[in-house]
Amino acid sequence: MEKKIGIYICECGPNIAEKIDIDKVINAVSSLEDVKVTKRYKLLCSMDGKKFLEEEIKKHNLTHLVIAACSPKQHEQTFMGVCENAGINPYLFQLANIREQCAWVTEDKGEATEKSIRLIKAAVRRVRHHSPLEKKEIECSPDVLVIGGGIAGIHISLQLASSNRKIYLVEKTSSLGGLITNFEKIFPGMQLTSDVIKQKIYAVQKNENIEVFTESEVEEILGFFGNFEVTVRRKIDDEIVKFNVGAVVVATGATLFDPKETSQYGYGKIDDVLTSIEFEKMNLSGKISLKNGEKPRSVAIIHCVGREKKGYCSKICCMYSFKFIRYLKEKIPDVKVSNFYSDLCIPGKSYQKFYEQTKGKNIDFVRSVDIKVTKKDNKLNIEYKNERGDKKNLLVDMVILSPAIEPREDASKLAEIIGISQDEKDFFAEEHEKLGPVSTSKEGVYIVGCAQGPKDISETLVQSEAAAGKILSSLIPGRKIEPEVKVSHISESFCIGCKTCISVCSYGAITFDEKRRISVVNEVICRGCGNCVAACPSGAATIKHFTFNQLYQELREAIQ
Amino acid sequence: MKEKRSHTDVLIIGAGIAGIEASLLLSEAGRKVHLVEKTSYTGGTVIKFEEVFSNMECSTCMVAPRQQELLQDKNINLLLLSEVEEVRGSAGDFTVKIHKKARYVDLDNCIGCNACFEPCPVSLKNEFEEGLSERKAIYIPCAGTLPNVPMIDTEHCLHFKGKNCKACQEACAFEAIDFDQKDEHLELKVGSIIVATGFNTFDPKQISDYGYGIFDDVYTAFEFERLYASNGPTGGDIVLKNGNTPKTVAIIHCVGRDKKGYCSAVCCLYSLKFNHYLKSKIPEIEISEFYRDLCIPGKSHQNFYEKMIKEIGTNMIHANDIKVTKHGEKMVVEYNNGDSKKSSLPVDMVILSPAIEPREDASKLAKILDIPLDEYGFFKEEDQDGFSVVTSKPGVFIIGGAQGPKNIQDSVSQAYAAVGKILSEQ
Numbered sequence: 001m002e003k004k005i006g007i008y009i010c011e012c013g014p015n016i017a018e019k020i021d022i023d024k025v026i027n028a029v030s031s032l033e034d035v036k037v038t039k040r041y042k043l044l045c046s047m048d049g050k051k052f053l054e055e056e057i058k059k060h061n062l063t064h065l066v067i068a069a070c071s072p073k074q075h076e077q078t079f080m081g082v083c084e085n086a087g088i089n090p091y092l093f094q095l096a097n098i099r100e101q102c103a104w105v106t107e108d109k110g111e112a113t114e115k116s117i118r119l120i121k122a123a124v125r126r127v128r129h130h131s132p133l134e135k136k137e138i139e140c141s142p143d144v145l146v147i148g149g150g151i152a153g154i155h156i157s158l159q160l161a162s163s164n165r166k167i168y169l170v171e172k173t174s175s176l177g178g179l180i181t182n183f184e185k186i187f188p189g190m191q192l193t194s195d196v197i198k199q200k201i202y203a204v205q206k207n208e209n210i211e212v213f214t215e216s217e218v219e220e221i222l223g224f225f226g227n228f229e230v231t232v233r234r235k236i237d238d239e240i241v242k243f244n245v246g247a248v249v250v251a252t253g254a255t256l257f258d259p260k261e262t263s264q265y266g267y268g269k270i271d272d273v274l275t276s277i278e279f280e281k282m283n284l285s286g287k288i289s290l291k292n293g294e295k296p297r298s299v300a301i302i303h304c305v306g307r308e309k310k311g312y313c314s315k316i317c318c319m320y321s322f323k324f325i326r327y328l329k330e331k332i333p334d335v336k337v338s339n340f341y342s343d344l345c346i347p348g349k350s351y352q353k354f355y356e357q358t359k360g361k362n363i364d365f366v367r368s369v370d371i372k373v374t375k376k377d378n379k380l381n382i383e384y385k386n387e388r389g390d391k392k393n394l395l396v397d398m399v400i401l402s403p404a405i406e407p408r409e410d411a412s413k414l415a416e417i418i419g420i421s422q423d424e425k426d427f428f429a430e431e432h433e434k435l436g437p438v439s440t441s442k443e444g445v446y447i448v449g450c451a452q453g454p455k456d457i458s459e460t461l462v463q464s465e466a467a468a469g470k471i472l473s474s475l476i477p478g479r480k481i482e483p484e485v486k487v488s489h490i491s492e493s494f495c496i497g498c499k500t501c502i503s504v505c506s507y508g509a510i511t512f513d514e515k516r517r518i519s520v521v522n523e524v525i526c527r528g529c530g531n532c533v534a535a536c537p538s539g540a541a542t543i544k545h546f547t548f549n550q551l552y553q554e555l556r557e558a559i560q
Numbered sequence: 561m562k563e564k565r566s567h568t569d570v571l572i573i574g575a576g577i578a579g580i581e582a583s584l585l586l587s588e589a590g591r592k593v594h595l596v597e598k599t600s601y602t603g604g605t606v607i608k609f610e611e612v613f614s615n616m617e618c619s620t621c622m623v624a625p626r627q628q629e630l631l632q633d634k635n636i637n638l639l640l641l642s643e644v645e646e647v648r649g650s651a652g653d654f655t656v657k658i659h660k661k662a663r664y665v666d667l668d669n670c671i672g673c674n675a676c677f678e679p680c681p682v683s684l685k686n687e688f689e690e691g692l693s694e695r696k697a698i699y700i701p702c703a704g705t706l707p708n709v710p711m712i713d714t715e716h717c718l719h720f721k722g723k724n725c726k727a728c729q730e731a732c733a734f735e736a737i738d739f740d741q742k743d744e745h746l747e748l749k750v751g752s753i754i755v756a757t758g759f760n761t762f763d764p765k766q767i768s769d770y771g772y773g774i775f776d777d778v779y780t781a782f783e784f785e786r787l788y789a790s791n792g793p794t795g796g797d798i799v800l801k802n803g804n805t806p807k808t809v810a811i812i813h814c815v816g817r818d819k820k821g822y823c824s825a826v827c828c829l830y831s832l833k834f835n836h837y838l839k840s841k842i843p844e845i846e847i848s849e850f851y852r853d854l855c856i857p858g859k860s861h862q863n864f865y866e867k868m869i870k871e872i873g874t875n876m877i878h879a880n881d882i883k884v885t886k887h888g889e890k891m892v893v894e895y896n897n898g899d900s901k902k903s904s905l906p907v908d909m910v911i912l913s914p915a916i917e918p919r920e921d922a923s924k925l926a927k928i929l930d931i932p933l934d935e936y937g938f939f940k941e942e943d944q945d946g947f948s949v950v951t952s953k954p955g956v957f958i959i960g961g962a963q964g965p966k967n968i969q970d971s972v973s974q975a976y977a978a979v980g981k982i983l984s985e986q
Contacts, residue, residue: 012671012673013671013673013733013734014673014675014733015671015673015733043671043734045671046668046669047668070671073628077632159980159981159984160984162984162985163983163984186945188945188946189943189945307862311862311863311866312858312859312860312861312862312863313856313857313858313861313862314857315857315858343853343854343855344853344855345853345854345855345856345857346823346853346855347823347824347825347826347855347857347965348822348823348825348946348947348964348965348966349822349934349936349938349946349964349965350822350945350946350964351822351823351946352821352822352823353821353822356821387878423859423860424863425859425860427859433614433615433617433860433969434577434612434617434622434968434969434972435581435622435626435972437969437970437972437973437976438973438976453858453859453860454857454858454859455858456947457945458943458945458946458947458948459947459970459973461947461948462947462948462949462970462973462974462977463973463977465949465976465977465978465980465981466972466973466974466975466976466977466980467976467980468977468980468983468984469585469976469977469978469979469980469981469983470585470976470980472589472979472980472983472984473585473586473588473589473979473983474588474589476589476590479590
């Protein structure tokens with residue numbers, strides 16, 4: 001088909017007109033191949049300017065459009081809209097940035113004009129090699145798979161179910177509730193955990209929109225955002241269940257660092273050295289006692305157990321250690337409690353108050369390092385170095401260790417099944433530290449609660465609500481999803497089957513076709529980042545709208 | 561009987577990062593959003609930072625695409641220079657009155673060329689730059705603000721003081737300056753309201769021990785952020801008031817913590833970030849951080865701490881009872897260290913990391929919205945667990961720094977959470 005290219009140069013008031021000899025530019029570019037019309041206009045982004053462009057496109061039957069104006073950040077979308085309104089594919093358009101890249105930065109008018117001519121020539125040459133790209137629409141399922149029946153999974157299931165979504169809630173153990181069912185109370189409000197969780201579990205069980213699979217594990221997840229195919233294995237009868245969902249929420253929680261890994265605390269060897277979760281369970285049973293059945297008269301709580309080994313602060317240990325002081329004081333009012341800590345981490349508006357209100361008679365806070373627990377006579381001997389570096393010791397009846405929060409042992413397996421990445425600490429990795437706190441590199445897969453990193457219950461609930469927000473705004477019954485248009489394409493004839501592209505794709509968009517021995521891009525998953533294009537040794541991978549040829553043609557003209 | 565109407569539009573107050581993210585997500589869901597912002601620009605506090613911890617990403621590069629999207633989003637009605645005056649009704653049926661002040665510069669006509677600044681004869685301290693540079697009566701707060709359209713400060717503009725000055729109008733080639741623009745009073749119907757009005761920082765002048773406002777080279781964290789910013793008053797050069805480059809710097813944590821009664825959650829981390837700022841500009845710099853308890857919670861922050869401290873060789877001093885005095889040219893940080901020994905350290909520059917506190921107008925807005933504040937003056941979440949976005953008033957949600965001190969990630973999570981609540985409730 002014959003190409004008819006129109007070039008329109010924006011004066012941008014005095015911004016471009018005064019710094020660039022536009023008439024000279026017109027002279028230099030109007031006779032380029034396929035260029036049918038070259039004009040200047042005072043302000044193309046104005047209402048009048050856009051109308052003018054639409055009329056011009058129609059009047060001259062233009063097939064391609066080149067605009068020389070400002071940065072694409074400013075008005076690329078504007079002019080692509082003009083193209084659509086005037087009936088040409090918006091990808092048959094190129095913007096030459098002669099304001100930010102010439103008029104505003106090049107002092108000499110002659111040089112600025114020369115540079116503008118080159119940029120426009122390059123844009124014209126590039127646009128001649130553009131191909132029209134079409135938006136695609138894909139049907140999607142509004143249903144959701146939630147993995148993990150702890151507080152995070154329960155909370156989001158209830159919220160989504162109340163929006164009439166069908167939820168498949170898959171829990172590995174035989175009951176719902178997760179880690180927090182071991183806690184008597186929740187800090188900082190000290191409300192009874194059972195009041196919170198029992199009601200929620202009951203609500204899940206009677207909700208018709210939620211299908212609960214206990215003692216079950218997700219075995220396979222295929223597909224992509226809007227269209228995941230899930231396989232779940234029920235362990236009890238080894239039955240396989242398959243269903244389709246549009247989104248996946250990973251709420252598998254975390255576990256505690258095993259203090260046996262560091263021998264200094266005597267855990268596992270000396271009686272009456274407990275982990276925090278063991279103490280929670282003991283407290284929940286209603287009786288705090290030593291192995292010999294007696295009540296402890298003195299207790300040491302050791303913070304930061306495993307922190308150095310894990311390489312991060314687990315955020316909640318200081319707070320739950322304070323909660324333990326309250327448990328102890330409620331049940332054994334005259335007990336003496338000593339906290340061995342390195343730094344008190346009590347961020348946010350409600351934690352310091354909790355700490356202040358916990359402090360009191362017979363409660364000590366000892367800033368210390370190099371802590372060691374040994375047995376001495378009938379007591380436990382805590383050896384430590386205080387802030388001056390002096391060696392000290394303290395005899396107590398009971399030791400409670402506050403171990404670090406760590407990822408579940410099966411996190412890697414699940415990450416592989418779902419196709420999401422883990423961070424360097426093995427928690428599931430969020431898409432972006434700031435702007436994608438509950439998203440993952442795989443679109444439609446969300447991470448909430450301690451599976452994403454150590455956090456308290458209220459933060460966990462907020463993350464569940466956040467993931468619900470993401471799901472409810474992107475997966476809407478009846479609405480189709482529009483995947484990225486500028487995606488990667490791997491040429492069947494050039495691909496040598498080395499799989500390099502698969503190893504660099506952050507989105508799991510490329511699979512290997514064993515039959516044909518080539519890599520294949522799933523255009524629905526691809527986000528057009530270009531990693532595969534840069535890595536491909538045979539030049540088989542290209543990004544639509546940024547093909548080698550398009551870039552070469554543009555560059556050739558610009559640096560000629 | 562008349563059926564009660566339920567509105568699905570949402571009012572969001574505050575166009576910082578939390579308000580922006582909530583707006584964009586609601587728009588994606590097809591909701592109409594009225595985003596009310598007090599200032600003339602979007603981006604809030606985050607755009608004051610050159611880089612953000614812990615990945616040290618360029619802050620404006622991170623936020624600018626989101627701001628651009630916001631400006632182009634047809635579902636979002638951005639109301640700048642606007643404040644909420646009255647709210648009536650209940651969830652699903654709020655009537656909101658908004659006072660939209662005139663900008664005197666047309667958002668559609670202005671192309672952001674800045675030609676109007678130079679001829680303006682008025683010069684004032686630039687509040688955005690913490691008073692470290694000057695601005696004109698027609699101005700944008702700093703290069704790169706979005707929308708890139710100035711406003712006229714009528715309090716200081718000669719034209720609005722009755723003088724015959726039209727310097728900016730004459731310099732504008734786009735007929736964008738309109739002295740006849742009028743304030744508008746709008747009435748909106750919305751179903752839900754999100755409060756995302758952000759936070760302030762504690763004014764260290766309240767504690768004279770730190771020498772802030774007394775000695776030249778005692779800076780607040782925000783002042784130091786702007787000193788490092790490439791679009792800031794010095795173009796990113798870290799210099800003392802006398803123009804010299806500092807060789808020794810003290811960073812003092814927890815400024816105002818005792819007075820406020822809580823830990824502000826982000827100060828340790830941004831103080832650590834300052835190590836990187838200082839070291840990258842002044843490689844031979846000696847830095848001492850005076851801290852009380854190091855609060856670096858979460859999976860990615862200890863790595864950041866170790867990187868900052870170990871690579872840079874910062875002197876971490878666990879200290880109490882800090883006092884800044886001056887001795888000759890130098891400032892002297894006097895302190896009690898861990899074992900209660902009195903010590904002191906002379907430095908060229910002191911940076912204070914002040915507590916996060918509620919905005920000065922939080923109580924006014926709380927009254928308008930009929931929602932409670934907590935004992936510290938932040939908006940109060942319903943169950944007082946410290947993090948929830950739900951208030952005691954159905955249909956009204958609180959997110960970001962307005963609810964309590966927190967980092968960007970947590971603010972964004974709360975923004976999405978409020979959207980989740982709104983989408984599942986209505």
